[in-house]
Amino acid sequence: MPDSSTGVVVIGGGSTGAGVLRDLTMRGIDAMLVEKGDLASGTTGRSHGLLHSGGRYCVNDLAAAIECVEEGRILRRIARTTIEDTGGYFVSVSEEDEAWEPRFVDGCAKAGITCERISVEEARRREPALSKHVRTVFWIPEDGHLDPFYLVMGNVESARRRGARVRTYNEVTGFLKKGNRVSGVKTRDAMTGEETTIACEAVINATGAWAGFVARLLDVEVKVVPVKGVMVVLSHRVAHATINRCHKPGDGDIIVPALSVAILGTTSVRVPHPETLPIEWDEVRHMIQEGSLMADGVSTARAMRAYAGVRPLYDLGAEAEGREMSRNFAVIDHEQRDGIAGFMSIVGGKVTTYRLMAERVTDLVARRLGVTTPCATMNVPLNDREDELDQLRNRPAQLGVPKPHGDELALQSLVCECELVRPQDVKPWFEDRAVRTLEDIRRRTRTGMGPCQAAICSYRLAGRLVTDRHQDGPTAIHAMADLLETRWRGVRHVFWGSQLRQAQVTAGIHLELFNLDRQLMAGPHPDPAHAGNPATLTTMAPPQPREGETPVEVATQR
Amino acid sequence: MKADIAVVGSGLAALVATRTLQQAGRNAVLIWPGLSSLYFTYATVDVLGYADDTTVQPVEQPEAGVAQLIADHPEHPYAIAGLDALRGGTALLTEWLGEAGFKWQGSLARNLLLPTAIGTPKPCCLVPDSMAAGDLRRDEPIVFCGFSGYEDFVPELAASNLARAWGRGDQTVRALRLALPGFEPGRLFTSIDLARSFENEAFRRDVATGLRAVLDDGTVRIGMPAVLGLTHDSDVHAQFENEIGHPVFEIPTLPPSVLGLRLFDRLRKHIQESGVEIIWAAPAHAAEVSDGRCRRIHLKSAGRELPIDARAYVLALEDTVDGAMRAGVHDVIDPFFHQTLAHHAVPTERTNESLFKPQPFASIGYPVTDRLQPGGEDGRPLAENVFVAGGAIAGYDPVGTKSRGGLAVATGYRAAKEAMAA
Numbered sequence: 001m002p003d004s005s006t007g008v009v010v011i012g013g014g015s016t017g018a019g020v021l022r023d024l025t026m027r028g029i030d031a032m033l034v035e036k037g038d039l040a041s042g043t044t045g046r047s048h049g050l051l052h053s054g055g056r057y058c059v060n061d062l063a064a065a066i067e068c069v070e071e072g073r074i075l076r077r078i079a080r081t082t083i084e085d086t087g088g089y090f091v092s093v094s095e096e097d098e099a100w101e102p103r104f105v106d107g108c109a110k111a112g113i114t115c116e117r118i119s120v121e122e123a124r125r126r127e128p129a130l131s132k133h134v135r136t137v138f139w140i141p142e143d144g145h146l147d148p149f150y151l152v153m154g155n156v157e158s159a160r161r162r163g164a165r166v167r168t169y170n171e172v173t174g175f176l177k178k179g180n181r182v183s184g185v186k187t188r189d190a191m192t193g194e195e196t197t198i199a200c201e202a203v204i205n206a207t208g209a210w211a212g213f214v215a216r217l218l219d220v221e222v223k224v225v226p227v228k229g230v231m232v233v234l235s236h237r238v239a240h241a242t243i244n245r246c247h248k249p250g251d252g253d254i255i256v257p258a259l260s261v262a263i264l265g266t267t268s269v270r271v272p273h274p275e276t277l278p279i280e281w282d283e284v285r286h287m288i289q290e291g292s293l294m295a296d297g298v299s300t301a302r303a304m305r306a307y308a309g310v311r312p313l314y315d316l317g318a319e320a321e322g323r324e325m326s327r328n329f330a331v332i333d334h335e336q337r338d339g340i341a342g343f344m345s346i347v348g349g350k351v352t353t354y355r356l357m358a359e360r361v362t363d364l365v366a367r368r369l370g371v372t373t374p375c376a377t378m379n380v381p382l383n384d385r386e387d388e389l390d391q392l393r394n395r396p397a398q399l400g401v402p403k404p405h406g407d408e409l410a411l412q413s414l415v416c417e418c419e420l421v422r423p424q425d426v427k428p429w430f431e432d433r434a435v436r437t438l439e440d441i442r443r444r445t446r447t448g449m450g451p452c453q454a455a456i457c458s459y460r461l462a463g464r465l466v467t468d469r470h471q472d473g474p475t476a477i478h479a480m481a482d483l484l485e486t487r488w489r490g491v492r493h494v495f496w497g498s499q500l501r502q503a504q505v506t507a508g509i510h511l512e513l514f515n516l517d518r519q520l521m522a523g524p525h526p527d528p529a530h531a532g533n534p535a536t537l538t539t540m541a542p543p544q545p546r547e548g549e550t551p552v553e554v555a556t557q558r
Numbered sequence: 559m560k561a562d563i564a565v566v567g568s569g570l571a572a573l574v575a576t577r578t579l580q581q582a583g584r585n586a587v588l589i590w591p592g593l594s595s596l597y598f599t600y601a602t603v604d605v606l607g608y609a610d611d612t613t614v615q616p617v618e619q620p621e622a623g624v625a626q627l628i629a630d631h632p633e634h635p636y637a638i639a640g641l642d643a644l645r646g647g648t649a650l651l652t653e654w655l656g657e658a659g660f661k662w663q664g665s666l667a668r669n670l671l672l673p674t675a676i677g678t679p680k681p682c683c684l685v686p687d688s689m690a691a692g693d694l695r696r697d698e699p700i701v702f703c704g705f706s707g708y709e710d711f712v713p714e715l716a717a718s719n720l721a722r723a724w725g726r727g728d729q730t731v732r733a734l735r736l737a738l739p740g741f742e743p744g745r746l747f748t749s750i751d752l753a754r755s756f757e758n759e760a761f762r763r764d765v766a767t768g769l770r771a772v773l774d775d776g777t778v779r780i781g782m783p784a785v786l787g788l789t790h791d792s793d794v795h796a797q798f799e800n801e802i803g804h805p806v807f808e809i810p811t812l813p814p815s816v817l818g819l820r821l822f823d824r825l826r827k828h829i830q831e832s833g834v835e836i837i838w839a840a841p842a843h844a845a846e847v848s849d850g851r852c853r854r855i856h857l858k859s860a861g862r863e864l865p866i867d868a869r870a871y872v873l874a875l876e877d878t879v880d881g882a883m884r885a886g887v888h889d890v891i892d893p894f895f896h897q898t899l900a901h902h903a904v905p906t907e908r909t910n911e912s913l914f915k916p917q918p919f920a921s922i923g924y925p926v927t928d929r930l931q932p933g934g935e936d937g938r939p940l941a942e943n944v945f946v947a948g949g950a951i952a953g954y955d956p957v958g959t960k961s962r963g964g965l966a967v968a969t970g971y972r973a974a975k976e977a978m979a980a
Binding site: 281285412413414415423456459460462463464465466467472473474476477480481484485488489491492493494495496497498499500501503504505506507508509510511512513514515516517518519520521522 | 595598599601604607608612614674675676677678679680707709710712714715716717718719720721722723745746747810812813815877878879880881883885886887903904905906908909911912913914915917919920957958960962
């Protein structure tokens with residue numbers, strides 16, 4: 001007897017899985033998303049956040065470029081508050097780049113990408129940060145920044161409003177089968193170890209770089225090539241628009257201004273496993289060197305952290321490697337290919353085209369389930385309302401910079417000064433069952449993503465674990481330490497200049513003023529699952545309604 | 559500008575060195591390279607909280623602990639400065655605090671064990687009077703009091719954690735939270751806002767009335783965020799305690815540190831009033847050395863060059879927080895002699911994988927001679943008349959042992975003595 005049942009189980013909580021979940025519920029199909037970590041904790045949340053106009057792919061990968069053009073325009077309609085419409089420059093800084101230009105212009109024309117060559121003088125007038133090495137500039141108005149976290153949360157919340165259920169930190173460990181038909185999944189809670197079964201009519205494998213591992217549970221093969229990319233975060237935006245190098249896509253040739261920071265990207269290294277993502281010093285150095293060729297201020301800006309993500313490139317059987325491989329995606333119908341009914345995989349692709357990927361695989365599952373309602377995700381905004389901004393983004397940081405004086409925003413209490421996160425922005429997430437660690441709060445609110453890297457706000461969040469989530473002190477303290485430790489892993493790779501001063505302040509607060517190191521040494525962790533496994537983040541117990549309080553509506557009760 | 563002795567630094571080591579010189583009747587100039595750590599995280603003077611980086615048991619007798627440390631580690635800056643410097647520096651600081659109008663307590667004989675804002679017990683040596691009632695060596699129950707809308711001290715967190723860590727049972731630690739009189743809910747309070755408000759008598763009385771109304775009979779002592787006055791600390795604390803009718807103790811909060819501000823601002827003012835010139839925000843960028851002596855250091859102050867010619871110099875830099883050391887991608891360079899103090903092939907080498915372990919970068923500084931002179935590669939002093947104190951000394955990290963304050967006092971005192979003799 002399964003523990004619960006649904007129409008379709010979506011495995012994977014990245015942009016694709018979130019998009020599929022929303023598409024299913026919009027077609028009236030009951031759905032549940034199962035994710036082994038947190039939402040947006042894999043490829044999506046570790047992308048560089050470039051909303052692709054298609055310019056980057058228009059020479060080598062025309063089909064992917066055309067998809068980007070179309071999807072970018074759709075996202076500007078349905079997810080406009082996850083997008084910073086910065087526009088972008090493609091710049092040549094060498095003779096080799098200049099030789100690439102005719103192909104680039106031609107590719108843009110073929111893909112339908114708006115591309116305007118502007119004089120270097122005009123470009124400098126618009127973007128004074130462009131370096132002295134810049135020889136030629138193309139203005140690509142449809143490049144921009146796409147906030148991957150809000151994109152995922154926006155899709156998931158929209159699906160939840162339609163009754164979808166979400167289980168984070170639940171890994172699929174096996175499948176239920178009736179003959180050659182998949183009839184459900186077995187899951188295990190990564191933190192409690194609890195095992196459950198979910199009955200369903202179909203399963204969609206939207207796990208990107210992990211798709212092969214999921215498929216293997218059914219003894220079928222999905223060849224996904226995990227390719228690592230390293231990114232460096234600078235503490236301010238550096239430029240007003242995205243900057244791409246006008247050449248054959250390579251390492252370190254993108255600068256994306258993203259909210260309060262800028263992201264330099266990226267590298268392309270094939271890795272043995274999607275979770276083996278070491279950050280090498282040569283990669284970090286290369287990002288900064290290459291970025292400096294395009295924009296002044298890259299080498300002098302404060303680098304705040306480095307991070308690595310993994311691309312889920314689908315192996316179409318060609319000889320191509322890494323960037324040579326298509327960024328296109330594929331829907332695999334395992335009934336047709338492997339004789340396993342009720343199981344589909346969606347692989348390859350990129351965040352910019354997540355919606356189209358979701359549409360294609362949802363078309364297939366709908367057909368199999370006999371649902372004829374067509375896809376409508378290209379028309380309905382993520383907030384499901386036409387009239388106002390997405391409520392997820394109704395925050396001062398995203399509505400414009402608050403005036404320093406005379407603005408009521410300036411008098412409001414803040415949990416995170418770096419990212420202007422207010423108590424009311426974090427409070428609802430403490431009541432969400434899918435939120436299990438302070439990292440999850442960070443992904444949903446940006447708390448802790450600014451220059452202090454959680455030195456200040458981690459204490460306030462720990463306090464809220466006690467007051468809002470009713471956790472005990474030791475659990476809250478360990479969760480605070482875990483958040484700081486996770487941030488530290490990224491900080492270490494760019495440890496020079498002001499970073500040393502910041503680290504001394506962080507240590508001054510947490511080790512000297514709070515004596516946190518002694519508590520971590522002395523006290524056994526309150527959660528036995530954590531003992532001896534420092535990689536596991538402290539689990540918060542689910543929110544419990546207390547006497548006299550209105551029970552929190554959690555997803556599983558819907 | 560000419561001076562007898564120039565002290566460079568903005569933290570406790572620089573203040574103690576300057577006071578030592580001034581007390582001895584010497585003409586000192588104090589040069590601040592940048593913001594003081596006192597603004598951020600200072601609260602108490604910690605001499606030795608733990609014998610090493612890994613022991614869990616706190617040191618009870620800091621002087622005895624330091625003596626043992628000196629015996630075990632003859633290269634440690636405590637050993638170079640000497641126990642007498644710790645004693646002399648502590649006596650000087652204690653006397654100075656009194657003269658400047660502070661009420662502090664504690665001695666090298668015993669550490670206090672004070673609750674932090676996360677509810678951990680922490681060994682501290684010299685502490686403001688306003689913190690002392692929190693001493694956990696006494697069994698008395700504690701009520702933590704916080705304020706709605708003030709995010710930087712969460713009484714529920716401190717109480718819940720201390721109840722476990724202290725081992726006196728849940729009944730002995732409680733938390734309560736007051737709405738502050740006259741403010742809309744949801745408004746922003748910083749520590750400095752609150753500290754200013756508490757200097758207002760009517761405000762303080764209203765808070766006291768509100769607090770008394772919710773205290774029960776079992777209340778013995780009350781722990782509050784350190785916001786009891788921005789400048790008139792002891793007065794505000796004593797008056798508030800009177801109004802409550804129970805001992806009240808302050809707990810250091812997230813930065814800015816009101817306790818540090820009080821200390822810093824008053825000691826600075828006091829030393830200025832007694833005739834010491836202070837040069838603000840003047841990072842040094844070069845020293846001129848001839849015949850083994852430093853003849854001049856160059857500062858950049860308000861955009862212009864400012865050379866300082868002194869007979870001797872005390873470099874009391876604070877690790878990296880004041881920005882005096884230049885941390886490039888591979889090399890950390892000192893601002894005076896342009897020595898490479900540390901070289902790292904990759905920046906990650908400067909750190910431990912865990913934030914909560916000793917950090918290699920914290921030990922970066924000048925190797926010193928037995929007179930605290932900065933040593934060159936051959937072990938000889940870079941300049942005979944230059945002496946190093948505090949975080950600028952290489953080879954130790956005070957974070958794990960909770961010894962930053964004591965090392966600042968001991969080395970600041972000793973460096974000043976050496977400078978006078980040079």
